[in-house]
Amino acid sequence: MIYFDQAATSYPKPPEVAKAMCQALSYAGNSGRGSHQLSLAASRLVYEARCELADFFGAEDPSRIAFTANATESLNLALFGSLNAGDHVITTETEHNSVLRPLYRLEERGVELSMLPADRKGAVDFTGLGDHLRPNTRAVVLTHASNVTGNLLDIESVGAFCRQHHLIFIVDAAQTAGFYLYDLKRSAIDILCFTGHKALYGPQGVGGIYVRPGIFLRPLKMGGSGIQTFSKTHPIQMPEALEAGTLNVPGIAGLLAGIRYLQEKGLDKLRQEEEELTNYFYAEVRKMPGVEVYGDFDAQHRCPIVALNITGLESSFVSQVLVDEYEICTRPGGHCAPLLHIALGTEKSGAVRFSFSHFNRKEELDLALEAIGDLARRDWGEFL
Amino acid sequence: MSVKRVVVTFSTTTEAMAWECACKKAGLPGRLIAMPVQISAECGLVWLITPQDRELLLERGRELGLNYRDVVELE
Numbered sequence: 001m002i003y004f005d006q007a008a009t010s011y012p013k014p015p016e017v018a019k020a021m022c023q024a025l026s027y028a029g030n031s032g033r034g035s036h037q038l039s040l041a042a043s044r045l046v047y048e049a050r051c052e053l054a055d056f057f058g059a060e061d062p063s064r065i066a067f068t069a070n071a072t073e074s075l076n077l078a079l080f081g082s083l084n085a086g087d088h089v090i091t092t093e094t095e096h097n098s099v100l101r102p103l104y105r106l107e108e109r110g111v112e113l114s115m116l117p118a119d120r121k122g123a124v125d126f127t128g129l130g131d132h133l134r135p136n137t138r139a140v141v142l143t144h145a146s147n148v149t150g151n152l153l154d155i156e157s158v159g160a161f162c163r164q165h166h167l168i169f170i171v172d173a174a175q176t177a178g179f180y181l182y183d184l185k186r187s188a189i190d191i192l193c194f195t196g197h198k199a200l201y202g203p204q205g206v207g208g209i210y211v212r213p214g215i216f217l218r219p220l221k222m223g224g225s226g227i228q229t230f231s232k233t234h235p236i237q238m239p240e241a242l243e244a245g246t247l248n249v250p251g252i253a254g255l256l257a258g259i260r261y262l263q264e265k266g267l268d269k270l271r272q273e274e275e276e277l278t279n280y281f282y283a284e285v286r287k288m289p290g291v292e293v294y295g296d297f298d299a300q301h302r303c304p305i306v307a308l309n310i311t312g313l314e315s316s317f318v319s320q321v322l323v324d325e326y327e328i329c330t331r332p333g334g335h336c337a338p339l340l341h342i343a344l345g346t347e348k349s350g351a352v353r354f355s356f357s358h359f360n361r362k363e364e365l366d367l368a369l370e371a372i373g374d375l376a377r378r379d380w381g382e383f384l
Numbered sequence: 385m386s387v388k389r390v391v392v393t394f395s396t397t398t399e400a401m402a403w404e405c406a407c408k409k410a411g412l413p414g415r416l417i418a419m420p421v422q423i424s425a426e427c428g429l430v431w432l433i434t435p436q437d438r439e440l441l442l443e444r445g446r447e448l449g450l451n452y453r454d455v456v457e458l459e
Contacts, residue, residue, distance in 0.1 A: 032397035035418040035429055043429075047401035063398050226397050229426040237396045 007355035014261040024253035032226030049256040058183035066242035071174035072098040074193035074209035081217030085110030087138040093118040093339035118343040121296040122149040139168040145175040149295030150305030159188025202255030273358040274304040290376040304356040315350035326371040389458040391430040400429040
């Protein structure tokens with residue numbers, strides 16, 4: 001089996017991840033819920049992971065990192081926790097439904113929404129950002145990298161714009177956390193939403209949110225916190241304010257192991273390997289007759305994703321044949337990014353997404369290239 | 385009142401864990417215990433020390449930039 005669905009979830013995980021999770025199951029109790037050795041072991045593990053994440057992202061303080069289930073929960077938290085009726089928010093057509101659907105719900109509740117368009121390459125021109133500014137503009141929410149094309153969006157210039165106009169800058173780092181090196185203390189990012197199970201190599205079901213000091217988010221969930229039991233309200237102090245209920249301690253143990261793996265191997269080195277794989281695949285596949293590739297490949301850096309279609313074939317059909325005949329795993333369809341597919345002109349066909357990690361090998365890419373060539377040349381006759 | 389124990393209280397579990405981590409690294413005395421009911425029946429952790437260690441601990445805590453909510457003397 002060849003796995004090219006790294007943008008959905010990374011596979012394989014470093015062996016240390018599963019080991020750390022199994023160990024946590026054997027020694028960790030419920031974090032923040034007592035002073036016996038199992039509870040303290042869990043609390044120490046969670047604090048250690050918080051410290052490592054803060055260090056990894058260059059955050060001011062470990063308490064500014066809260067654990068969530070995934071990037072979707074973090075984004076819901078960021079959007080519902082910061083926007084009120086009458087506020088205006090700016091976003092783009094490249095966003096995932098984890099941003100769009102909360103925004104549509106907020107729109108029903110009186111939040112105004114402006115959408116910057118994506119072009120046929122999925123790129124967004126931010127030079128006109130100022131034209132969208134209104135007196136009630138409160139935030140800009142932006143994916144750092146498209147999960148369809150792999151295009152990186154210009155968070156530097158958007159961040160500078162947000163600083164200049166005192167807007168909250170919310171970044172969806174689902175595809176970039178673990179791929180791109182953040183320095184949150186120095187960047188203009190106010191809220192960073194990330195998941196653990198993609199380029200951070202942790203397990204599914206664990207993610208997090210960074211919230212800049214001075215920003216208060218209304219929590220989505222309230223309940224057990226391990227502190228202030230007799231208060232009728234949930235604690236407002238970070239990170240417990242955003243962590244109601246029992247934390248996913250085994251998941252956090254796995255995420256910690258994933259981050260340590262990245263730090264040991266070197267994020268820059270791994271990213272370079274992934275970019276080399278992506279560039280090689282793109283250079284070869286773009287030459288193939290009957291194959292259309294989507295995305296802005298003029299950019300110097302991009303996430304390790306190549307989305308394509310074979311003329312006359314539906315993406316779901318191609319993806320199914322790839323797995324059935326060649327044991328190659330890809331992701332077809334709309335990738336939960338409807339507006340971007342409309343911009344790319346692929347709202348009917350979807351696209352076949354190949355996404356890579358440093359665990360992939362050039363030989364695997366060669367087999368995939370051969371398979372795509374076969375499919376593009378094949379006479380499908382009665383199948384179509 | 386004869387003070388037999390002193391506890392440092394915290395606003396959050398994270399604050400308590402940060403305190404423990406820093407104290408262990410710095411070789412400072414004390415340990416985490418559950419919030420004594422003499423203070424409150426709330427959940428939470430506190431840092432237990434002897435009265436003799438109080439000044440040293442708080443001075444070093446300030447130097448290390450550690451946060452805490454209160455210091456409570458217990459009989």
